[in-house]
Amino acid sequence: xxSNGIFQILLFLAVLTAxxxxxxxxxxxxxxxxxxxxxxxxxxxxxxxxxxxxxxxPAKEMTWKQYGVAMLVFSLVSSLAVYAVQRLQYYLPLxxxxxxxxxxxxxxxxxxxxxxxxxWQGYSGETTMSYFTQMSSLALQNFLSAAVGMALAVxxxxxxxxxxxxxxxxxWVDLTRGxxxxxxxxxxxxAIFFVSQxxxxxxxxxxxxxxxxxFVVQVDKKDSEGNVIKDDAGENRKExxxxxxxxxxxxxxxxxxxxxxxxxxxxxxxxxxxxxxxENPTPLSNFVQMLLIFLIPAGFTYTxxxxxxxxxxxxAVYGAMVFLFLAxxxxxxxxxxxxxxxxxxxxDQAVVGGNLEGKEVRFGVANSALFAxxxxxxxxxxxxxxxxxxxxxxxxxxxxxxxxxxVIFGGVGAGMYGILIMVILTVFIAGLMVGRTxxxxxxxxxxxDVQMAMLYVLIFPLIxxxxxxxxxxxxxxxxxxxxNQGAHGLSEVxxxxxxxxxxxxxxxxxxxxxxxxxxxxxGFAMLFGRFFMIVPxxxxxxxxxxxxxxxxxxxxxxxxTVLFGVLLVxxxxxxxxxxxxxxxxxxxxLEHFQMHAGQTF
Amino acid sequence: MLDLVxxxxxxxxxxxxxxxxxxxxxxxxxxxxx
Numbered sequence: 001x002x003s004n005g006i007f008q009i010l011l012f013l014a015v016l017t018a019x020x021x022x023x024x025x026x027x028x029x030x031x032x033x034x035x036x037x038x039x040x041x042x043x044x045x046x047x048x049x050x051x052x053x054x055x056x057x058p059a060k061e062m063t064w065k066q067y068g069v070a071m072l073v074f075s076l077v078s079s080l081a082v083y084a085v086q087r088l089q090y091y092l093p094l095x096x097x098x099x100x101x102x103x104x105x106x107x108x109x110x111x112x113x114x115x116x117x118x119x120w121q122g123y124s125g126e127t128t129m130s131y132f133t134q135m136s137s138l139a140l141q142n143f144l145s146a147a148v149g150m151a152l153a154v155x156x157x158x159x160x161x162x163x164x165x166x167x168x169x170x171x172w173v174d175l176t177r178g179x180x181x182x183x184x185x186x187x188x189x190x191a192i193f194f195v196s197q198x199x200x201x202x203x204x205x206x207x208x209x210x211x212x213x214x215f216v217v218q219v220d221k222k223d224s225e226g227n228v229i230k231d232d233a234g235e236n237r238k239e240x241x242x243x244x245x246x247x248x249x250x251x252x253x254x255x256x257x258x259x260x261x262x263x264x265x266x267x268x269x270x271x272x273x274x275x276x277x278x279e280n281p282t283p284l285s286n287f288v289q290m291l292l293i294f295l296i297p298a299g300f301t302y303t304x305x306x307x308x309x310x311x312x313x314x315x316a317v318y319g320a321m322v323f324l325f326l327a328x329x330x331x332x333x334x335x336x337x338x339x340x341x342x343x344x345x346x347x348d349q350a351v352v353g354g355n356l357e358g359k360e361v362r363f364g365v366a367n368s369a370l371f372a373x374x375x376x377x378x379x380x381x382x383x384x385x386x387x388x389x390x391x392x393x394x395x396x397x398x399x400x401x402x403x404x405x406x407v408i409f410g411g412v413g414a415g416m417y418g419i420l421i422m423v424i425l426t427v428f429i430a431g432l433m434v435g436r437t438x439x440x441x442x443x444x445x446x447x448x449d450v451q452m453a454m455l456y457v458l459i460f461p462l463i464x465x466x467x468x469x470x471x472x473x474x475x476x477x478x479x480x481x482x483x484n485q486g487a488h489g490l491s492e493v494x495x496x497x498x499x500x501x502x503x504x505x506x507x508x509x510x511x512x513x514x515x516x517x518x519x520x521x522x523g524f525a526m527l528f529g530r531f532f533m534i535v536p537x538x539x540x541x542x543x544x545x546x547x548x549x550x551x552x553x554x555x556x557x558x559x560x561t562v563l564f565g566v567l568l569v570x571x572x573x574x575x576x577x578x579x580x581x582x583x584x585x586x587x588x589x590l591e592h593f594q595m596h597a598g599q600t601f
Numbered sequence: 602m603l604d605l606v607x608x609x610x611x612x613x614x615x616x617x618x619x620x621x622x623x624x625x626x627x628x629x630x631x632x633x634x635x
Contacts (some may be wrong), residue, residue, distance in 0.1 A: 072619055075615070076612065076615040079615075080611060080612075083607065087604060104607050105607070107607070108607040108610065112611065452625065523610075524614070527614045528614075531615070535618060535622055538622075539622075543629065
């Protein structure tokens with residue numbers, strides 16, 4: 001680790017912390033329906049939307065069930081629309097490359113991926129999706145799925161803040177205001193900034209350039225009818241193919257990039273995501289991209305404190321998140337800085353800062369490690385380096401970050417309701433320790449709240465470990481598209497389902513996931529990981545809102561102290577460790593020891 | 602044909618989620634009656 005790298009990480013945290021309060025205050029105003037400085041622009045648009053959508057009465061608040069049903073119906077319609085646009089893209093406009101429709105299973109996977117805010121991509125953007133599909137479906141869902149997550153976080157906070165009511169707000173109003181007042185203006189500013197840094201934004205057909213130094217690749221040899229020729233051992237015969245031309249992809253990347261980061265979506269316009277020079281050209285664009293990922297989730301901690309009339313609670317939650325974030329970042333940075341011990345001694349890895357495989361030279365080890373932790377702490381999933389190429393311990397941290405439930409800042413909204421579930425468990429455990437009925441901000445935590453919280457906690461590992469187990473036990477389905485065997489191969493499969501269920505979307509690149517098996521099972525993992533976890537969250541919110549206020553006494557556990565923060569961190573780590581340690585010990589942890597014993601995969 | 606299969610799959614999962622909402626509410630009533 002270098003002092004320069006450490007300084008950049010701390011600078012990132014300092015800038016983020018400075019933005020927490022202004023972002024939190026703004027979110028509070030937007031979701032409380034208060035006047036904002038953008039009212040002059042967006043208020044007429046908001047009114048028009050409600051007028052156009054005649055079923056929406058913005059003054060009418062919903063119960064948790066009505067809110068949940070509205071959210072599910074909206075997401076169902078969105079999923080079907082994204083599926084249809086992909087399947088019909090050949091006949092739709094803005095398709096200068098003439099791309100055909102993706103396969104049915106790929107379209108299913110992509111549709112649920114973008115609607116669930118996962119943005120797992122089994123396809124390569126620049127060779128699969130038309131500009132129309134990218135803009136009308138994928139970028140649109142980047143906004144809407146993020147706005148849904150934010151709305152749900154606000155509902156949960158309302159459930160905590162309100163007393164003796166079953167009304168939690170109006171889904172359509174929260175969705176509209178989150179999109180109009182938060183995501184759109186910030187994305188617009190960010191897109192302009194990214195264009196200034198060199199990110200492309202156009203509708204041109206792809207350019208091609210004649211290479212001054214053509215290179216040769218090996219491809220499968222085919223006969224005159226296009227069939228692959230096998231040798232005597234049954235292996236595909238290879239032949240050399242010269243590549244004299246480079247295709248340079250174009251498109252409206254900057255606008256999609258902005259919301260990809262701000263909405264913690266993570267789906268790259270280009271296949272290489274934020275490692276692509278047109279999607280992340282400079283160290284400054286890299287810094288701002290990371291900042292955008294954490295901006296709204298960090299701001300929500302301040303919003304929480306203000307809405308529950310205890311600002312110290314918001315800061316205590318923020319402090320717990322920062323502690324876990326720094327622990328992950330420095331562990332990854334340390335692991336990557338040490339490099340790979342299997343390199344010959346003559347190779348001085350310290351010259352380049354450590355393990356540079358799969359990393360962009362212009363970002364280096366520190367900013368690759370920081371980006372990997374930021375994108376997996378949040379449910380973003382954008383990458384500026386290949387997590388598959390990290391050292392085993394360096395790759396362990398992103399995997400663990402997602403498995404902890406993405407509560408370290410987390411996805412926009414999703415991180416907030418995720419950490420609040422952990423807060424409820426923390427208060428419950430603290431209550432058990434002193435033998436009192438647990439209380440949280442003037443409310444008694446009762447059996448139904450804990451049952452729903454445990455449902456939330458248990459569904460997550462059930463999806464991940466269940467699908468992973470079936471995949472590794474099915475050679476023709478799960479193992480056939482693995483690039484690596486052994487512990488590293490297990491990491492690749494485990495990471496895929498962790499990323500899907502956690503609605504993260506990043507990948508250990510060694511797994512070729514664009515197969516019917518992975519497209520369908522990951523599609524289910526994303527759907528269950530999103531909606532089957534949201535329903536218990538809404539149920540808790542509804543139950544909390546109905547409770548009477550209990551006056552605080554000397555025995556009430558304060559939730560604005562360092563002790564609370566320590567207990568919250570402990571609960572997050574213990575729940576995650578107990579659930580996933582056995583699987584992790586067979587994948588990255590085992591791989592670490594095998595690497596030191598000289599074994600690679 | 603496969604399009605219909607995947608569209609049906611999406612709809613079924615969302616119907617399950619709607620049933621899940623009802624199940625969570627039923628559980629709440631069950632807990633209150635205890």
